[in-house]
Amino acid sequence: xxxxxxxxxxLAKVSHEALNVWLAERLDAPPLQKVGKGKARTTGYGDxxxxxxLLVEQAAEGYASLWxxxxxxxxxxxxxxxxxxxxxxxxxxxxxxxxxxPGDDPDRFWQVLPDGSEGAIDWPDSGQ
Numbered sequence: 001x002x003x004x005x006x007x008x009x010x011l012a013k014v015s016h017e018a019l020n021v022w023l024a025e026r027l028d029a030p031p032l033q034k035v036g037k038g039k040a041r042t043t044g045y046g047d048x049x050x051x052x053x054l055l056v057e058q059a060a061e062g063y064a065s066l067w068x069x070x071x072x073x074x075x076x077x078x079x080x081x082x083x084x085x086x087x088x089x090x091x092x093x094x095x096x097x098x099x100x101x102p103g104d105d106p107d108r109f110w111q112v113l114p115d116g117s118e119g120a121i122d123w124p125d126s127g128q
Contacts, residue, residue, distance in 0.1 A: 012092040046072040
């Protein structure tokens with residue numbers, strides 16, 4: 001399975017407390033620290049390597065972006081992270097359909113719900 005160079009997911013209405021617990025458990029990361037308006041950072045570890053983490057609140061309407069700037073995460077692909085996040089954080093999660101290539105539709109995303117249902121959507125036109 002191809003491992004992505006970084007992971008980015010979009011979280012709907014996520015609790016910062018729950019997010020910090022999950023990041024601590026999965027990446028041994030300290031709590032997110034504010035670094036400016038609507039942004040927070042922390043650093044976790046995987047395979048003995050640093051994993052910079054950036055949270056951008058309101059990256060898209062109603063969604064925060066959570067970006068792991070490393071290929072050393074526990075998840076090989078965005079969708080793997082999205083599935084775990086939806087279950088662990090009890091919130092809707094969206095991510096890219098896969099590795100983006102020129103010509104791909106930039107509005108096609110993968111949606112994962114806390115109940116485990118998932119599928120491709122058009123975003124922001126999904127009406128959800």
